[in-house]
Amino acid sequence: MRMARIFVSAAVVGILLAGCGGQNGSGTSSPGPSESVAAASNGVADLTAEEILTKATAALETARSYQFKGEMGGDDGLMSIDLKVDGEDVAASLVQAGSTIHVLVVDGQPYFKANAKFWKEMAGEEGAGMAKLVGGRWVKVDPDDKAFADLFLLADPREMLAVEGGVVKGESKTIDAGPAIALVSKEDDSTLYVATTGEPRPLLIVGPGNEGEVVISRFGDSFPEIKVPAESEVLDFTEFSSNP
Template identity: 45%
Template structure:
């Protein structure tokens, strides 16, 4: 299954260069097991059909929380995102560099920490340039598509898109909920577990420790998904 890629990190580097030149109350289900115990029938389906049902359930929930650790070619990324439709609030952290992200009403914002700027420019000059803007959200131009991969968790089809062919794995209890595993031939280290009772939500993507992603708070209302104050925003020029 797909996650944030190295290409996305490269896109951030380009954005950082441009910037240098410019001088919740939650409600909803905590887990599928909390809502129903009746079998939902997905355990009897073929793997591809189970994945389709999981996507449909997640879309039907309207919102969810995904959190965990993933790696790509040795680069470890901590992911913590709350998603409501196409809106997102959360963060991505790698190597001590942290990028807070916010997407509301079609507008995207990001708030990097000092370590992020240092990682983008080892001379420290970029960090000095951005020091006066610390704590503010940076708003890329609306026509800037370079950061799309970072907000990919809002796209359920991409988030749960397999790299190869999916097959059914073992059935087991995951975080208190009965579930069936889906194994991706293109990513043999990952197993996506889908609830077999209640709504067929994806519950967890298991990978070798310490990696893995957990899905929760289906249908929740996230108070932190809101437009920042105009005084807390730095707007990037249109490209």
């Protein structure tokens, strides 16, 4: 699934290097017994893999608010992910090997903040200085800056569930969130589980080799924590737009 790739390349490399240059509620879900689900009341199990993926994407768009939470494998080990989406507003936290980055998009305005280790690892010799300059504040960036455009992909269900190379249908089984059918990536064997009862929502992403899993839940919830940070907590970088 493209989800982990979006987080790593967009939120980390795209934001820091290009831009700055110089489960909650449902518990941990995991595949349950291998028993088949006898009936798929919403009918998606009878569709092709690509048709199921289309239905799942549409169901996520219809829900408008939801949470992705869990861990996914990466080059430096498991990455902890907590992404909340409320319409077009987003709050995301990523932690890997002690490096932390938070992303916030409210009313189309993006912000991010990172810990000192993250700055030092991603900005090389300038990292320590950037960490000292920014401190614990949010960095406000120009929403029209193309260097930061990938921030908005975090809230796009079509991008979150996009699969390079296509998917094939796996088996139907019951996971913690209920009956579901597996869609397996042809590229890396990561697996997306889609509900076969009720709305055909995506419920769970399992990483290649069963390394890490991300639960998709809290459909329709509100997230009051997604809000504009206090002015005293913001460092405005909008004047440093990289657009010509």
